[in-house]
Amino acid sequence: MHATRSAEIAATVADPSPVLQLIVVSAVEILQGAAGVIALLEDDRLVPRASYGLPAGALASLHPRLDRAILNVLGQLGEQVSVLYVPSAFGDWARRYHVLALPMQQRDQLLGVIYVFRPADAGGFSDRDLHVLDVFARQAAGALQQARATADMLAEKTRLEEMQNTFVSIVSHELQTPVAIIKSYAATLAREDASWPPETIQRVSRNIEEECDRLHRLITDLLDLSRIQAGRVAMRVGSVDLPLLASEVLEQLSPRSPRHSLRMSFPPSFPVVRGDGDQLRRALFNLVQNAVKYSPNGGEVLVVGEVLPDEVLIRVIDQGIGIPPGEEERIFDRFHRADTRLSRATAGVGLGLYITRNIIQGHGGRIWAESPGLGRGSVFSFTIPRAH
Structure with a gap:
């Protein structure tokens, strides 16, 4: 069952929010619990980001830092950690439940903690429960990492598309400007009803030359870009x-x-x-x-x-x-x-x-x-x- 749920999570990679909700729901169901919370590690703090089955107002009452004792224990990466300890932040409600907390980690990086609550009269958590949740937590952490990477990739893709659109607009302007200036100067020199002194002709000719150089540099840049993208940059060493x-x-x-x-x-x-x-x-x-x-x-x-x-x-x-x-x-x-x-x-x-x-x-x-x-x-x- 937990493998099927993990596959669902892996398919939802663009937005971390549904991933987190799937994780906490699946964790509670797999362990036959009553409620659960996912707290993510953000700026060295455990911040609640998803919950399932909690009484109204319970999540809002959590202390922003949860309990540093939990974080210190979970900081020992590479070890299975079963924290049969009720964080004070959960209040009196949590004292009627057994609590299992496991780290969500990927490549020795702690991403957060899953808390699962089981009613006291339903019995405590077994070693098998610990193993099942540990496997699931690792898979879910990978999905969460993938979700974050995908979100970053999509943001970068959007940024590049915006830059390319701006680039097309700028190139159009940069091509039109020197062409318009050259055309204007050439038309001025070609007027049959005007006679220009040598210094004016020389100045206008210099301006035309500068605009031609500007146009040449732009075209060269575009050609170089094409060669770089095609991997066809030849070197004469x-x-x-x-x-x-x-x-x-x-x-x-x-x-x-x-x-x-x-x-x-x-x-x-x-x-x-x-x-x-x-x-x-x-x-x-x-x-x-x-x-x-x-x-x-x-x-x-x-x-x-x-x-x-x-x-x-x-x-x-x-x-x-x-x-x-x-x-x-x-x-x-x-x-x-x-x-x-x-x-x-x-x-x-x-x-x-x-x-x-x-x-x-x-x-x-x-x-x-x-x-x-x-x-x-x-x-x-x-x-x-x-x-x-």
Whole structure:
């Protein structure tokens, strides 16, 4: 009977609430009890979450912490525990009953406790009762763990769908904007009723070139995303001079960033690494461009190289808006953009850091972000193994 009930529980995996109710009802019925309670371990406290057969008001009268003595006994994981002890929180009603309490645990993790009450005149609990409930409790704990994992998975799925919908909207906007600007400038230059001085033509031409570059970067990001998802990222491995790459990136970005001081600092005789120079240049470009983009008030952007025993460490340090607490890992996720006012107002589709992470990991390196807080800048660091 208990196996059938456990199968029912396993089928109800999306919402823990019906799982808990099935557990407590099944436990009471299997042991021919009169009532039962499930208390889950939450923040080191046993909190009642499901009940069956209790008199009106009995559950509400439970002490929020139940009884620490119970929790201390059940903390000895890996041992069968039969607690023939009536928690004071159940009051006088429980003193007329035998009580069996068993831990619900999964992989040495205590999830909660099942309490089953049997009338005193019906006899106490036997070793067989203990064994049956122990088997059932372990199976039910697995179902509860699965329910929680499924709920987390569904929440993550919903989050990704929302991010993808936002991504499609942003990509549409990001594609339309440079096309509209290029078309407007081209139409202006092509007017037959106007004659433009050379400096105006030069300025408009630069603007067209910048918008073309912006469009090219977006298309490249989308193509890279497609290759990453398909597992078709090819590497042309050779010797890579990272200080030279950093110099080229800063030289490329400096004219576009007049409000920023772009500098680099590498020790002499910085070792070469083995990798794809184009990909590593792309990764460094993304990080420096990101630092500039999220430093709207200007300031210094510093690229620092450090030699470690088995790898080299590159850091990109800015004085920008910083990273919201808890976002340090998520900003590398596909489509993710940190939830700040500047992020929402800044161009981009949320692929740059995702692509950068894939490039670094493809080279056997690590990448992470740190920030002392909002408005206090950020540091993006990555490592690449040294060539031996």
